[in-house]
Amino acid sequence: MTKAQIQRIHHSWRLLKAIDPALVGDVFYSRLFFLHPKLRGMFPKKMEEQHEKLIDMLSYMVARLDQPEQLLPEIREMGKRHQGYGVKSEHYGMVADALLWTLERGLGADWTPETAEAWKACYTLIADNMLDKG
Ligand code: HEM
Numbered sequence: 001m002t003k004a005q006i007q008r009i010h011h012s013w014r015l016l017k018a019i020d021p022a023l024v025g026d027v028f029y030s031r032l033f034f035l036h037p038k039l040r041g042m043f044p045k046k047m048e049e050q051h052e053k054l055i056d057m058l059s060y061m062v063a064r065l066d067q068p069e070q071l072l073p074e075i076r077e078m079g080k081r082h083q084g085y086g087v088k089s090e091h092y093g094m095v096a097d098a099l100l101w102t103l104e105r106g107l108g109a110d111w112t113p114e115t116a117e118a119w120k121a122c123y124t125l126i127a128d129n130m131l132d133k134g
Contacts (some may be wrong), residue, residue, distance in 0.1 A: 001125060004114075004118075008115050009122050010063075010065075012111075012115050015107060016103065017055075021051075022055075024051075024055060024102060025055050026047075028054070029051065031101050032094065036094050039091065042087070075126055079129065079131055082130060092131065100116070100119060
């Protein structure tokens with residue numbers, strides 16, 4: 001990722017977090033399960049904690065995009081844990097679609113083509129490393 005892309009991610013994530021983070025998590029998982037109902041059974045019945053874990057983890061990663069030597073090994077470990085949850089490589093595209101959709105709706109006019117590119121690059125970096133293809 002370029003420096004400019006990392007700055008765009010920082011800026012847009014700040015804007016998004018100004019919306020209630022729990023609401024962002026709710027919108028994301030609702031979209032994911034609406035498009036892919038089969039995924040619902042992989043997650044716990046009560047999703048509040050999961051909303052928080054996802055948003056906290058994304059915040060953690062976003063804050064460390066310029067320190068890849070620390071971040072990437074942690075992302076690979078998270079990918080290994082996900083294998084244990086039954087997550088397969090084809091699931092990553094489904095999550096990408098729901099996440100980008102949520103970001104686009106949340107950011108409104110701030111969702112520019114450059115911001116979209118930056119988030120795609122960011123998600124690809126995370127997914128490739130979770131799948132150990134980084
Ligand atoms: C950017 C990509 C992703 C991020 C940042 C992320 C984040 C997280 C976090 C922080 C947890 C808490 C447990 C842990 O840290 O190991 C978790 C659990 C989980 N994630 Fe992900 N995840 C991602 C991709 C995916 C994908 C593609 C799937 C597939 C549907 C998925 C399914 C799950 C499941 C099933 C759990 C366990 C839920 C439970 O039983 O408590 N995740 N994820």
